[in-house]
Amino acid sequence: MVTEGKKEDVKRRILDAAMELFREKGYEGMSIRNIAEQIGYSPGAIYLYYKDKSELFYALSFEAAAVKRDHVASAMGIEDPWERLVEFGRRYIDFGFNHPDLYDLLFLTRGPMAYIENQECWTLGIASHSFFVQTVQDCVDKRYFKSTDTQAIAYTLWCHVHGLVSLFVRDRMRMYPEAEREALAGRSFAMIVKMAECL
Amino acid sequence: MVTEGKKEDVKRRILDAAMELFREKGYEGMSIRNIAEQIGYSPGAIYLYYKDKSELFYALSFEAAAVKRDHVASAMGIEDPWERLVEFGRRYIDFGFNHPDLYDLLFLTRGPMAYIENQECWTLGIASHSFFVQTVQDCVDKRYFKSTDTQAIAYTLWCHVHGLVSLFVRDRMRMYPEAEREALAGRSFAMIVKMAECL
DNA sequence: GTGTTCACTGAACAGTGTTTACTTTTGCAA
DNA sequence: TTGCAAAAGTAAACACTGTTCAGTGAACAC
Numbered sequence: 001m002v003t004e005g006k007k008e009d010v011k012r013r014i015l016d017a018a019m020e021l022f023r024e025k026g027y028e029g030m031s032i033r034n035i036a037e038q039i040g041y042s043p044g045a046i047y048l049y050y051k052d053k054s055e056l057f058y059a060l061s062f063e064a065a066a067v068k069r070d071h072v073a074s075a076m077g078i079e080d081p082w083e084r085l086v087e088f089g090r091r092y093i094d095f096g097f098n099h100p101d102l103y104d105l106l107f108l109t110r111g112p113m114a115y116i117e118n119q120e121c122w123t124l125g126i127a128s129h130s131f132f133v134q135t136v137q138d139c140v141d142k143r144y145f146k147s148t149d150t151q152a153i154a155y156t157l158w159c160h161v162h163g164l165v166s167l168f169v170r171d172r173m174r175m176y177p178e179a180e181r182e183a184l185a186g187r188s189f190a191m192i193v194k195m196a197e198c199l
Numbered sequence: 200m201v202t203e204g205k206k207e208d209v210k211r212r213i214l215d216a217a218m219e220l221f222r223e224k225g226y227e228g229m230s231i232r233n234i235a236e237q238i239g240y241s242p243g244a245i246y247l248y249y250k251d252k253s254e255l256f257y258a259l260s261f262e263a264a265a266v267k268r269d270h271v272a273s274a275m276g277i278e279d280p281w282e283r284l285v286e287f288g289r290r291y292i293d294f295g296f297n298h299p300d301l302y303d304l305l306f307l308t309r310g311p312m313a314y315i316e317n318q319e320c321w322t323l324g325i326a327s328h329s330f331f332v333q334t335v336q337d338c339v340d341k342r343y344f345k346s347t348d349t350q351a352i353a354y355t356l357w358c359h360v361h362g363l364v365s366l367f368v369r370d371r372m373r374m375y376p377e378a379e380r381e382a383l384a385g386r387s388f389a390m391i392v393k394m395a396e397c398l
Numbered sequence: 399g400t401g402t403t404c405a406c407t408g409a410a411c412a413g414t415g416t417t418t419a420c421t422t423t424t425g426c427a428a
Numbered sequence: 429t430t431g432c433a434a435a436a437g438t439a440a441a442c443a444c445t446g447t448t449c450a451g452t453g454a455a456c457a458c
Contacts, residue, residue, distance in 0.1 A: 010436095026309075032415060042438045044417080053415065107371060108307065110225070122373070129374055151375075152386040156359070156394075159387060163362025172306060172361075174321070175328055176350075187351040188358060195355075195394040209405095231446060241407050243448080252446065 011049050013039045015059055022060065023101045027109055064102040065124035071095040076131065081138035086193055088135060089161050093189060096165030097182065103169050107162065132158070145199045153199065160192045210248050212238045214258055221259065222300045226308055263301040264323035270294040275330065280337035285392055287334060288360050292388060295364030296381065302368050306361065331357070344398045352398065359391045 017038040021030040032053060036043045050056040072091045078084035096103040106125070136154040139145060147153060164185055167173050173181050216237040220229040231252060235242045249255040271290045277283035295302040305324070335353040338344060346352060363384055366372050372380050 028414095031413080033413085043415085044439080045437055047416070048436065108309075108365075108369070110307075110369065126374060147390070149386065149390075151383060152390050155383055156387045156390045159362035159366065159391075160355070160359045161362070162366060163358035163360070166365055167358065167361060170307070170309065175325060184350060184354055187348065188355045191346070191348075191351050191355045191398070192358075195398055198397040199390070199394055227445095230444085232444085242446085243408080244406055246447070247405070 007049070010039075011059075014046060014049055014056070015063065018056055018060055019063060022105065026101075061105060062124065064099075064105045065128070067099065067102055068095050068106065069124055069128060071099070072128070081135055081142060082144050085135045085139055085157075088132060089157065089189065089193075092161050093165055093185065096169060097185070100169040103165055108166060108170060145196070147199055153196075157192070157196065161189075164188060206248070209238075210258075213245060213248055213255070214262065217255055217259055218262060221304065225300075260304060261323065263298075263304045264327070266298065266301055267294050267305065268323055268327060270298070271327070280334050280341060281343050284334045284338060284356075287331060288356065288388065288392075291360050292364055292384065295368060296384070299368040302364055307365060307369060344395070346398055352395075356391070356395065360388075363387060 014035060017035045018030055021034050021038065025034075032046050033043045036046055046056070050059070072088060072095060075084055075087040075091050078087055133150065133154045136157070137150045140148055140150050140153070145153060168181065168185060173184075176184055213234060216234045217229055220233050220237065231245050232242045235245055245255070249258070271287060271294060274283055274286035274290050277286055332349065332353045335356070336349045339347050339349050339352070344352060367380065367384060372383075375383055
């Protein structure tokens with residue numbers, strides 16, 4: 001099956017070109033024609049490898065999720081659940097600040113509607129979320145919190161870090177001087193950690 | 200100045216049509232041609248009233264900000280700063296859940312880049328944010344919190360409510376059954392309030 | 399009545415995602 | 429090696445998008 005290998009190869013090149021264009025010029029700039037030009041194909045050829053643009057978008061999301069997984073991985077091995085939780089949050093924010101384009105793609109870009117149907121592209125996201133909730137559960141089990149509502153605790157913490165990164169990525173922090181933004185985010189993270197301790 | 204009045208009238212009709220289309224079909228569906236058709240004009244006519252689509256987008260944002268201001272207004276008059284703060288947060292979330300399209304427009308839609316330049320359309324947003332920060336400051340002054348870092352406190356709370364609404368609006372809560380989502384959001388808000396108390 | 403201004407149109411331009419008929423290349427069996 | 433079918437790729441079209449611009453017709457001023 002040499003053909004299969006070649007097919008996979010072309011899919012890779014399309015994906016790489018798409019990712020590069022997305023990073024450079026955002027979702028708008030990532031046009032089928034631009035991708036085709038970049039890999040020296042005609043626009044129609046793309047459709048021999050991806051059903052439509054939304055399918056290409058799923059594939060891109062999957063890529064981004066893998067990068068995030070790797071970025072956060074270092075926290076996974078930490079023994080103590082509380083420290084693991086804190087490090088996980090820190091790494092999550094770090095990913096957002098270092099890869100705003102990918103964060104945007106994963107959590108902020110309004111993907112095509114069919115996106116919802118596609119389960120496969122959510123496996124990584126769900127895995128990450130499960131790990132996160134499990135870590136919170138471990139903390140609850142070890143009585144790190146007064147509250148035992150694992151779900152609400154997890155969701156609350158997620159809201160905070162997601163809100164924090166979103167406001168930054170989508171440039172809604174213009175009321176703060178640019179130089180202060182990252183420091184403010186750091187203070188805020190330290191604060192939520194403190195708050196979580198008496199939760 | 201009959202002409203001026205008529206001009207304002209047409210701008211209103213354009214804006215109303217744009218808002219309706221945005222609510223129905225999102226940013227994509229809000230095309231110049233659709234707007235023009237809706238008010239019985241040719242596409243080119245729109246440009247006699249708005250420089251380009253981004254200017255129309257500012258105007259729409261301004262509208263949305265006004266709706267939000269009114270939605271949240273009831274919290275403004277509360278005497279006690281802490282209760283005012285909590286009610287403000289509650290109303291903020293309520294706005295997001297009841298007007299996901301407008302929330303999207305205000306905080307999640309990636310507007311045209313020139314958006315950043317346009318100061319005017321941010322006046323309402325900045326006013327709202329100032330009021331919020333001032334309320335936190337009032338709480339700090341009255342020693343409601345142990346911490347005195349007003350900026351970080353305000354930012355942290357904002358991150359939480361924004362994250363909470365965003366995840367809902369952009370449909371990133373799929374891991375939770377639909378029926379539970381709103382309740383979970385409620386529990387999370389109660390939790391952040393409790394957390395803030397020992398902040 | 400003539401001239402000017404203004405609101406508006408319709409066609410064009412360059413871009414988008416997508417489909418389809420057609421051509422080229424490839425792989426394999428006779 | 430030849431012949432042929434299947435796969436791979438192209439070019440052109442369709443229906444969209446934002447935007448511009450020459451032209452049209454009506455209203456108004458002198």
